[in-house]
Amino acid sequence: MIKFSEIKKSFLVSLWFMFLTFPIMVIRVNPIEKTVQWRWRNMMIIGIGSFLLSFVWRFMLERKESGQKKADVFGIHKISFIQRILQEPKIYIPLLIVTGVFAIVFPFIFSAYQTNIMITALMYVMLGLGLNIVVGLAGLLDLGYVAFYAVGAYSYALLNYHFGLGFWTVLPIGAVLGVIFGILLGFPVLRLRGDYLAIVTLGFGEIIRLILENWNEFSFGPSGIANIPRPGFFGIEFSLQSATNYIYYMMIGLTLFTIFVVNRLQNSRIGRAWMALREDEVACQAMGIDKTKTKLTAFALGATWAGMVGVIFAAKTTFINPASFTFLESAMILSIVVIGGMGSIIGVVIGALILILLPEYLRAFSDYRMMLFGAILVIMMVFRPQGIISNVRRTYKFQGKQQ
Amino acid sequence: MEYFLELFLGGLTRGSIYALIALGYTMVYGIIELINFAHGEIYMIGAFTALIVASVLTLFGLNQIAILVLASITAVIYSAAYGFTVEKIAYKPLRHAQRLSPLISAIGMSIFLQNYVLLAQTSDFLPFPSLIPDFEFWEAYSHIIGSAELVILITTTIVMILLTFLIKFTKIGKAMRATAQDRNMAMLVGVNVNQVISMTFIIGSALAAVGGVLIASHIGMINFYIGFIAGIKAFTAAVLGGIGSIPGAVLGSLVLGLTESFATGYVSSDYEDVFAFALLVLILIFRPAGILGRSTTQKV
Amino acid sequence: MEPILDVKKLTMDFGGLRAMDHLDLDVMEKEIVALIGPNGAGKTTFFNCITGIYTPTKGDILISPPGKTRERINGLKPNHITEKGMARTFQNIRLFPNMSVLENVMIGRHCRLNSGVIGAVVKGKSTIREEKAVVEDSYKILEKIGLAEYVNETAKNLPYGAQRRLEIARAMATEPFLILLDEPAAGMNPQETRELEELIKKIRDVEGLSVLLIEHDMKIVMSLSDRIFVMDYGKKIAQGTPDEIKNNPVVIKAYLGEEVDA
Ligand SMILES: Nc1ncnc2c1ncn2[C@@H]1O[C@H](COP(=O)(O)OP(=O)(O)OP(=O)(O)O)[C@@H](O)[C@H]1O
């Protein structure tokens, strides 16, 4: 039974939120026509909504706290349901096969429109995995990740425009430019403390965007670059439909490649160093790890993927302008990493699919998309900072030695 | 020479607005070492609230001064309330979390509030009524500095003086300073740290609202996105002065305002925002402690 | 014989505060040396200076690793100093809390391995061999330190005493010639303290390392150390064998009010 005091608390919360949202939610002015619209219904929604949500909020907070206490006292660390599924070969192998088959037949079952959405989702999987190296593994909060994405996109657009270079030539160039920019931007900022690093990378991201917007001779300014060719296949011209399918399969391949590489990196000497760096910088250095070099590697490798996906983005949309590379884009990729689970590959894949596909398919949501991202960042940090799928440590077996 | 003077005073005006916002960053950082990313949005909400109140009151036919006063007061109250609530929701549960968690939460809050205003109001630029009247006695000098700018400079100065008093002499001010120096120690001597933190958010947000109303009525246009750029610039100013230091925030803001004013006046106005960002990057790289901050060795 | 660590006139200022004042200290090969002093004397600061975490204001730090030439290491980065063979533990435990016990030790091996990004992705023969070796070596170290039962445990879930031992294991993994222990017995129960004492002895006698030890537990200090240095207010106030220190009036005075249960 819910106690009276709880109801009173929620009631007060609800009153507070009705007061708080009153001017912005209820009143809408049109200063040009000098009319005012009163939307009292919104106030009611806020009132009821915050009343109910405040119960949920308190319940979740309590649960989190008691969970922490339990873990502290007994040293238990619960492995979540999803993780258990993922560790059981009887379950995950069929799951993998089904997913694989589904991915292969997808373009034949669904329309080109759906396939396009899926391509976008896969691009975000790659971006998420790339940023995951920087944020999730190395613990460097990079808020300017989109800058490298822009570098990739513009390098394809411009190299193609001026020199007629093709997609497959520029793809590695985009990756290399990503690395170069990663090192150039990373080098000066990597000795900064975590939160300053975040702001400086944000600054860099915005500077690059503003330059693209204003340096007309170089980047064609806000009007952008159009007629960028789609990826070719040994000179064969595709129809729009088969071009979409082609990009789709290419993306499946590249995503698998990304997962492969990131997984290898994660379980290597470098990957361990990144994680150690995230956990404790001072101890990390005292253990003989070169902080700057390790951070720079993470930064540059993260940028590689952004550069590559940038090239793909330009080729897919055939048109780019600076408006595609705002801070919100960086924030979106960050949300993917955060919701998925920092440092967890499957988490990031699921996170990207959820965040990109959900708003597409639930049309009603799509207006609320950015607001939702913001709320997700807050809620995840408050209730589940490790993400949907927390990164489980690999276990090692030593025959006969362990009980 | 006159152009120089114009740019100089324009820079001061700009700088004093930045100062009103930068103080919020610096005070919060001084107390809980968090870059309150959502602070720019609090400022934007202040401006929006003022716009809404002013528009409604205009329909009721109040006179301009009354509107100015009522709109400003409402804006200050609402911004303070938002600041208070944001802290309770997004930061308080994260007091003992890893360092980056509150920052990510703050970024989330910032995006949330931007889109909340966007959805509840509009994405268009709204014309903001020029609440500050043109004084007749100032007519002769208005080609150098307009009366709106004059009001901004005077208001900011008064607010700064009040803030200094508050921090130096009141009980809550002393508690804030104690908490900023050593939170655990403050707690031991009986300071209610939660209350101090809430108070810091309230004061910082109220200052931002004052800035919001002043700049909105000066520039005459607002939309949901104004908080982002203004926030980053004010943050730059706070870092420039030495984050955590209140005089530093004011000094940094004036330096930034003047730099921008002269750079756009003499170099190019296309890259207005680039100057601020570039300045931010340069300070953080070469002198992260800022002008007035002292560099310290992190204790191990 | 030349000392393997030779510190001369080391001074460290924090703003106006002089936390360490012209300190001289030396450690010989296979020696256990203790550094003691009241709280705030500057002992940890000394460790931070010689491991490169702080940059000392003045003074010289010279090392002569066994079989290598003497060199000055002032101003080197912490990771280079660790590579040269000085490894440390921290007074306020600084493990990698969310990594497993084995991984913590594997991090210690980092500076003795070579594989890079390309190696990680391609995973050629040498990388595979190296990875296999690092797992085995790390496990061996855990066995030596007595932590084998916890291999796959997450570091933050270990009992307190085991966490302190894991710090030692991690430092050992870097293959040091000198290991610096900052209050390893702090917070341990008598049983754990006794085991720790055994362990430190073993590190010197079996592994052949030198040990520089900061410790408040005088029983350990007196029974383990070959020589003791005493600090107070950043200055060295005495040095000598345990017996000399026990009877030194200056030391007793510095510790007045603090118990000396020797
Ligand atoms: N990074 C720093 N900045 C400013 N002061 C510092 C810093 N590190 C240490 N100090 C000061 O230097 C003095 C010596 O501290 P230190 O930690 O070296 O003492 P200690 O001998 O290790 O004490 P304990 O036995 O309590 O560990 C103290 O007054 C301390 O406050």
Ligand SMILES: [Mg+2]
């Ligand atoms: Mg100490």
